[in-house]
Each structure stands twice: as structure tokens, then as C-alpha cells.
Amino acid sequence: MxxxxxxxxxxxxxxxxxxxxxxxxxxxxxxxxxxxxxxxxxxxxxxxxxxxxxxxxxxxxxxxxxxxxxxxxxxxxxxxxxxxxxxxxxxxxxxxxxxxxxxxxxxxxxxxxxxxxxxxxxxxxxxxxxxxxxxxxxxxxxxxxxxxxxPTDQIAQVSTRTAYPSPLGGHSVVLFDFGLKHSILRELGKRGCAVTVVPHDISADRVRALAPDGIMLSNGPGDPKSVPGVQEVIRELQEEYPIFGICMGHQLFCLANGADTYKLRFGHRGFNHPVRDLATGRIDFTSQNHGYAVDPASIRGTELEVTQIEINDETIEGVRHRRLGSFSVQYHPDAAAGPHDAAHIFDDFIALMDAGRPARADLAPRSDLALTEGTH
Incomplete structure (x- = not known):
């Protein structure tokens, strides 16, 4: 041995x-x-x-x-x-x-x-x-x-370098790849979404050229503050498109809207974390994998409201933008592996795109867009 x-x-x-x-x-x-x-x-x-x-x-x-x-x-x-x-x-x-x-x-x-x-x-x-x-x-x-x-460039290590589509029909979703899990693509596919995965450092103009119905911010490794340029892109795009963030995407969405993050002592990693919805009282058991969390005190004075908390330590597990309706969750509703309690969050994103779609009905994706040139 x-x-x-x-x-x-x-x-x-x-x-x-x-x-x-x-x-x-x-x-x-x-x-x-x-x-x-x-x-x-x-x-x-x-x-x-x-x-x-x-x-x-x-x-x-x-x-x-x-x-x-x-x-x-x-x-x-x-x-x-x-x-x-x-x-x-x-x-x-x-x-x-x-x-x-x-x-x-x-x-x-x-x-x-x-x-x-x-x-x-x-x-x-x-x-x-x-x-x-x-x-x-x-x-x-x-x-x-x-x-x-x-190393601190973990997102750059795992993000795709070129954009790529997975066309199905229905809602068009641009998915920022910060280290995405394939189960996110599967959940969007179940709901008939045509997904275009893009690099983490793509510009807002390149995303606009794709004329999405909504934008997703994926999970990913490391410190959310290691990619500061993404925050400005999120601030621009959230004024025009519904946004849904998961895990790293949640932290970046909060940073872009004026909140702050901090490193947890040992993080949340596992498939049995109970999360309470503050509006309904519903408790979902969730899959989680993160070493950072959003500082509750930093939410005050922003346009964000806390929607969900972790029951064990009361850390923030979900936020919503008061004016725009975009939202994010700290856990993994795609549940791979883990309980499927929170899969309904993807349906909330579909509903948000339905509500925002008429305002962009006249837009169409540009056929001349070179996906391989999607980065800054």
C-alpha cells in the first residue's frame, strides 16, 4: 500500500x-x-x-x-x-x-x-x-x-472562452458561465428554453446583440470580488432584462446592487441545508456549495430585499430587486445532487421572463453575431 x-x-x-x-x-x-x-x-x-x-x-x-x-x-x-x-x-x-x-x-x-x-x-x-x-x-x-x-482567478480558469448555443425554442436565455453545472442547462431545457452560454467577461453590448428574454448568472468557484468587471455589466443589463442568479451569480448580483460579501468560516457544502421563504414560511431542503455569503447589514440602503434565509445560521439565501423583480438564490435549485424541493425557482424565472417579454417583442437576435468573439 x-x-x-x-x-x-x-x-x-x-x-x-x-x-x-x-x-x-x-x-x-x-x-x-x-x-x-x-x-x-x-x-x-x-x-x-x-x-x-x-x-x-x-x-x-x-x-x-x-x-x-x-x-x-x-x-x-x-x-x-x-x-x-x-x-x-x-x-x-x-x-x-x-x-x-x-x-x-x-x-x-x-x-x-x-x-x-x-x-x-x-x-x-x-x-x-x-x-x-x-x-x-x-x-x-x-x-x-x-x-x-x-490563485484567485478561479472563475477565469473554468469559464468558457467562447459563447455556444443549445437551441430548443421558447424563451431565449443568456447564461453567464462562472463555472456552471450541466444540471442548470437541464432544468432550463425542461422548460423549453433556448440557452446561449457566454464567457464570464462578455460585454453588455454583446449580450444585447443576442436579444435575450432573460439572463442567468451561474454558480462558480472562489471569491465573487475577484471578477469586479462583471458587476458593472450586471448593473447595465438588469435595467433591460430579467435576471436570475445562482450561488456565485447570487453573490455577484448582490455586489452589483451595492451589497457586500464575506468569507464564511467553513462554508456550506452539502445537500441538506434548510432554507425558509420569509414571505410564505415554506421550508425547502437545498443543495449548497459556497464559501462566501452576503452581509445582511449591507443590504440596508440598497434596492434589494431578503427573501430567504438559511435556518441553521440565518445567512442570506435569497434576494429580490424591489423595483425590477430580478432575483437570486445562494443555493442550487438544480439539485444535482440533492433534494428537488427548490426546483420551482426555475418556474419563477420563467414567470419573470413572461412578464417582461412584451417590452422586447420587437427585438430579434442579430444573425451576424460571432459567438466566438463574445469576450471584451
Whole structure:
């Protein structure tokens, strides 16, 4: 058995069994509480550049299939879990987790006390970590780890570089790609939307040339303040089109409207987060994956109103623009993986486009638009 060690920036280290790719990686170490959906988690680009710790003790028992990918290629930096089975079994199984990680260059660590690791991260907050081989000098590596600056251009790493369409008919939706999950496209497709996915740094004029009925701001990794140019584009477009933001899109929508964000101690990552709608009292269990949240005090004095909160810690989970009706949610209503309680939020977006569509009925997409030239 080959060993591997996880070394945290506070000096904590845990040694266990190596699996996946044979390489050393340095990244932020986070944890997720989902009991299912490890494939969706690993291919969710909101985890870009992070070492993901699974709290559920057995990961990989159903293997990897072709249908549950949330992106074409995973960009997760590393995987930590309690146990990885030697054999996987499911009628859709095409590849073991170990083989999947090797193909995509992602190292894994198993056989450690993940409960102790999660307690550490909950107490001290998420922190930098490095996955090391068996012969590493821990003192040298700790000094190097503490000096390492992690990249901040995570959205630029995962966003598409060229726009691309998925035409179906019905409502025309422009979807900003900050690291989108394929399940968002599936939910819009179920509702007959023709979606054009565009780069995160596209200009407002290029979006106008597509003459959308509505605009979606996708999920994505990292700090929302790392892409300040997007805020001005959102401010321009929200005056003309209905906007719906998810996760990173929610945070960017709030920043564009004068609110502020802050980093959570250990974030919300999992599929069991209860969210209360303040108007109706309805409680939905939701899928979440974010390390930042909107500051409630910063909402005062803006045109935003809080619509939903997280029951566990009362963080903001939804806002609506008082004058324009555009809205955003911090969780993932596309529910991949996770409960489907909040899928109705997509219907609210459809209704918002229905209400705003007549004002733009005379517009038509420009046939000469070069989608491959969609960036600034």
C-alpha cells in the first residue's frame, strides 16, 4: 500500500492510503456533508482548485457513470475520504473512482479519521493544505505551504472562452458561465428554453446583440470580488432584462446592487441545508456549495430585499430587486445532487421572463453575431 499525507497550514497532518493520481497538490481544504452525489460533487466546478473532504464514510461504491457529470472535466484539486471500496457496483457503472481520478490527474487520500479533520476545519476554518507523498519532509513542506499563495482567478480558469448555443425554442436565455453545472442547462431545457452560454467577461453590448428574454448568472468557484468587471455589466443589463442568479451569480448580483460579501468560516457544502421563504414560511431542503455569503447589514440602503434565509445560521439565501423583480438564490435549485424541493425557482424565472417579454417583442437576435468573439 502506498501512503499519502494531508498536511494543513496549522501543522495538522494525517497519513493514510493513497489512491487516484500520483501527484502532489496544494489547495484550500473544504468538506461536504452530502451522503450521496460524490460524482456530481467532484465535477461541480464550484470546487475548482479545492481538496474536497467527504464526511460520508464510504465514497466510490457505485463507481462513475456517463450521466451524472456536472462538467466535461473535473477541476477539483484533490479528494479525502474515510474509505474507498476496492470494487464498485451499479448498473450504470463505467469506471471506478480510483481510475477516474487517475485519468484526470486528481490525487486521493483514504483511511484517515475524516471526523477529526472536519472538526478541525469547523473550529479553525477552512485552510490551505497539501497532499504529500510518503517521503516528504513535513517541516520543509509546512514552511513552503505557509508561503504559498493560492490563485484567485478561479472563475477565469473554468469559464468558457467562447459563447455556444443549445437551441430548443421558447424563451431565449443568456447564461453567464462562472463555472456552471450541466444540471442548470437541464432544468432550463425542461422548460423549453433556448440557452446561449457566454464567457464570464462578455460585454453588455454583446449580450444585447443576442436579444435575450432573460439572463442567468451561474454558480462558480472562489471569491465573487475577484471578477469586479462583471458587476458593472450586471448593473447595465438588469435595467433591460430579467435576471436570475445562482450561488456565485447570487453573490455577484448582490455586489452589483451595492451589497457586500464575506468569507464564511467553513462554508456550506452539502445537500441538506434548510432554507425558509420569509414571505410564505415554506421550508425547502437545498443543495449548497459556497464559501462566501452576503452581509445582511449591507443590504440596508440598497434596492434589494431578503427573501430567504438559511435556518441553521440565518445567512442570506435569497434576494429580490424591489423595483425590477430580478432575483437570486445562494443555493442550487438544480439539485444535482440533492433534494428537488427548490426546483420551482426555475418556474419563477420563467414567470419573470413572461412578464417582461412584451417590452422586447420587437427585438430579434442579430444573425451576424460571432459567438466566438463574445469576450471584451
Amino acid at each position: 502506498t501512503t499519502r499525507t494531508l498536511l494543513l497550514a496549522d501543522g495538522t497532518h494525517m497519513t493514510g492510503e493513497a489512491f487516484g493520481a500520483d501527484r502532489q497538490v496544494t489547495a484550500e481544504v473544504v468538506f461536504t456533508t452530502g451522503m450521496t452525489g460524490y460524482q456530481e460533487t467532484l465535477t461541480d466546478q464550484s470546487y475548482n482548485g479545492q481538496i474536497v473532504t467527504f464526511t460520508y464514510p464510504l465514497i466510490g461504491n457505485t463507481g462513475i457513470n456517463r450521466d451524472d457529470m456536472e462538467s466535461l472535466f473535473p477541476t477539483t484539486a484533490g479528494v479525502v475520504c474515510r474509505e474507498v471500496p476496492r470494487l464498485s457496483s451499479n448498473w450504470r457503472d463505467r469506471q471506478s473512482l480510483d481510475a477516474f481520478l487517475k485519468v484526470h490527474g486528481i490525487p486521493g487520500l483514504a483511511g484517515i479519521d475524516t471526523r477529526a479533520l472536519v472538526r478541525r476545519l469547523r473550529t479553525e476554518g477552512v485552510m490551505k493544505g497539501v497532499l504529500l507523498g510518503p517521503d516528504a519532509d513535513l517541516e520543509v513542506e509546512l514552511e513552503r505551504l505557509r508561503e504559498t499563495e493560492l
